[in-house]
Amino acid sequence: MDIKQLHYLCTLAEQRHFGRAARACCVTQPTLSMRLRQLEQELGVALVRRGRQFEGFTPEGERVLARARTLLSQYDNLRLEVDAMKGRLTGTVRLGLVPLSCMDLSPVLAGLRRRHQGVGFEINDMTADAILDGLNHNTLDIGGGFFEPEVLARFDSLALPEQGVVLAFGPDWKARVPACPRPADLAGLPLCLPKPGMYFRHYLDTQFAREGLALEPVLTSNSVYRLMRWVHAGLGCALVPAGSVLFNELPGVVCRPVALPPMARIGALVMRNDGQASLLAKGFFEVARELWRGR
Structure with a gap:
């Protein structure tokens, strides 16, 4: 062997x-x-x-x-x-990220590269369940997404600040959207939403159903990038987690916070805490903690 x-x-x-x-x-x-x-x-x-x-x-x-x-x-x-x-620290940090988590990890990647030039990165778009499976099977070093509190207790985790939900829209819809819209204010707007079955979509469906409203999107995708590109093209308005770097890159797109209760799941980075976390994972977490501690 x-x-x-x-x-x-x-x-x-x-x-x-x-x-x-x-x-x-x-x-x-x-x-x-x-x-x-x-x-x-x-x-x-x-x-x-x-x-x-x-x-x-x-x-x-x-x-x-x-x-x-x-x-x-x-x-x-x-x-x-x-x-x-x-x-020196060398190797490839294997990351699994929930696409809709809107995590901008570029400062962490850049910070780790400045510290260790021999480090590279492999980023995979995955579901939260697939991320946890990858961590448990040592096929991932770091995971990022929305996780239940009891799941976070089984890993070394770094929770992200609660940023809420925003409605992103172009100039054509500005007059129809209040400064801090509520679900009822969005009735009649053409919505671009995450696909059914995704946690964030389930959260949205649940919150709107509590107010007797049903979400009827004109477009669905599991990619924040695609949702925001269609918003930029004027197809409709998107409900997405706050915090995406894309919001600052699309001229004419406006984001307003939506009045919704916090999600039950917590946005966080996770790695193993049973002694099997790689030095690459630990190095990544060290840089992330330093950056977010200063926020």
């Missing part, structure tokens, strides 16, 4: 396809398959369910996969610690 075999196993779990896993590992598919069969022979158990294509893992494979992820995380941390002993 060697590190490469464990890496191939974990990559197969991520890609769910032998060909894609082989490409991600920069080897041929026969090489990846052969090394995984060698691992199975050495352990004396079948790990992968094979048919004409990848069909998942056996129960034994799932247990070995969980251990492999832990071992790879420890191996990566060991390499990072050796680099840190030499006075």
